[in-house]
Amino acid sequence: MDLPSFPELTDETLAALAARHGFAGMRIAPLPAIGICNALFLLGDDLILRVPRAHPTFAALARKEAVAVPAARAAGVRTPELIAFDDSLALLPVPYTIYVRVPGETLELLRLEPDTTPAAWRDVGRDLALLHAGVRAEGPVAALASETLDDPRSRVEELARKGYFSPVEARWFTSWLERLAPAALAPMPPRFIHNDVQATNIIVGPERHEYRALLDWGSCGWGDPAHDFAAMPLRAVPFLLAGYRAVRPLDADATAEARIVWRHLQIALWLARRGPQPGLSWGEQPLGMLVEVLRFFLERPGEPWAALAPLPR
Numbered sequence: 525m526d527l528p529s530f531p532e533l534t535d536e537t538l539a540a541l542a543a544r545h546g547f548a549g550m551r552i553a554p555l556p557a558i559g560i561c562n563a564l565f566l567l568g569d570d571l572i573l574r575v576p577r578a579h580p581t582f583a584a585l586a587r588k589e590a591v592a593v594p595a596a597r598a599a600g601v602r603t604p605e606l607i608a609f610d611d612s613l614a615l616l617p618v619p620y621t622i623y624v625r626v627p628g629e630t631l632e633l634l635r636l637e638p639d640t641t642p643a644a645w646r647d648v649g650r651d652l653a654l655l656h657a658g659v660r661a662e663g664p665v666a667a668l669a670s671e672t673l674d675d676p677r678s679r680v681e682e683l684a685r686k687g688y689f690s691p692v693e694a695r696w697f698t699s700w701l702e703r704l705a706p707a708a709l710a711p712m713p714p715r716f717i718h719n720d721v722q723a724t725n726i727i728v729g730p731e732r733h734e735y736r737a738l739l740d741w742g743s744c745g746w747g748d749p750a751h752d753f754a755a756m757p758l759r760a761v762p763f764l765l766a767g768y769r770a771v772r773p774l775d776a777d778a779t780a781e782a783r784i785v786w787r788h789l790q791i792a793l794w795l796a797r798r799g800p801q802p803g804l805s806w807g808e809q810p811l812g813m814l815v816e817v818l819r820f821f822l823e824r825p826g827e828p829w830a831a832l833a834p835l836p837r
Contacts, residue, residue, distance in 0.1 A: 541620070542573075550568040560804060561585055562582075576618050586619045587611065588741065589609075591665055596655055596659065596741065601658075603739065606621060629730050641733045644726070646770075648721065649763065649770075650770065651738055652721070654771065656775075657772055668745050674794070676794070677701050677702070680694050688796060696834070697789075697793075699835070704786040712747075712749075716745075717746070717747050718752055721738065722756055748783060754787035758819075789814075798810065
């Protein structure tokens, strides 16, 4: 996957940027990249500067965040406070944001199995319940749109034609998706969704790994709330659902698990044409996502999951 570069970020430009927002003289240090959209810098000890790649697509994601974050915080979601959003292009050719830093680590970098941090996943589920119930389609947030993906059954056919797998595997995949389709394609009242709840966007404490914040709202929009359970390993989803359902049921709750499995397969098949993605997060690696789905079902989950498992041919 070829990505556009970041704008030139010299020490002088960064210092001028900090001064523009009242942080003159503050130490500015680059941070390791944990996603594909933004360059990150630590301002002092308590602030994070995010600069998107120099392309209209990534600039648009920064603008979405500036609308989404205040709405999510108003709903009670634990996400960092937005301190500044600058769309003037006075210092950089892209808009940028400054957030309050939430101390901790991204769950992705801990490289832990999902069942070692169940409390963190449950707390993320509770925040998703607050998000879906608490953000109304009013004002600027109502206009935010998330990316839509095509029917994964057509992607199976495309991948088979290109030689990713044979027609035999294609028929097996398609039969599985056919079983899930009635639930997945049923009309659903749209909810405001984060739409990228992968472990790179979850901050936890460094020792007890307690959940502290949900980051990165550039993919947000309106859609099926089940879509917010699809960027993390499927083995984490039962923990999220437990936390969510402790607050409220999902819309059309009886079909939630089927819609979630469909979405996991849909994303993995959509990403598959990219090929390997070394150095990127788990949520950008399609083969890993497919292996995770199969691993989940091989470990024999209880109902209702067991009824959604792929059938032998």
